[in-house]
Amino acid sequence: MSSINGGRRCAACKYLRRRCSEDCILAPYFHPSNPHRFACVHKIFGASNIARMLQHLPVHKRAQAADAMAWEAYWRVQDPVYGSNAIIAHLQHEISKAQNELQMTRAQIAIIQNFQHQQHNQIQPNQQLQAFWALEDEPFVLPDLPHL
Secondary structure (H helix, E strand, O other): OOOOOOOOOOHHHHHHOOOOOOOOOOOOOOOOOOHHHHHHHHHHHOHHHHHHHHHOOOHHHHHHHHHHHHHHHHHHHHOOOOOHHHHHHHHHHHHHHHHHHHHHHHHHHHHHHHHHHHHHHOOOHHHHHHHHHHHHHOOOOOOOOOOO
16 A cells, blocks of 8 residues: 555556555555546546656656646546637637726726826817907017118
């Protein structure tokens, strides 16, 4: 029995109905408390392929590889045609929609700010007429002409 799992068979050995040895390559990555994880991976990749892939990797990369295989297998079981690509495509579409919405909102804010700035700086037509008539009350003075 493997001491890694406290004397219990790992999910892989339990699923395959075999004795779990001390040097079981799958035991650290397929805990007995999560048998569905190994069932998905086994269904997609096969137990011997998983063990072979893990053996060819350095020890410090095996956990990450087992997690990646587990996620890919889970999504492949959920969606046999597209697997994890379906969820990735969906999330990319959601990101694209959010970016477009953000761009539209920023453009609307810029338009409103520009309009408010123009309204603040613009002289109203009534004010223009008042300024014109105010000039009419002042005497009109011609500039001095040069002497020839």
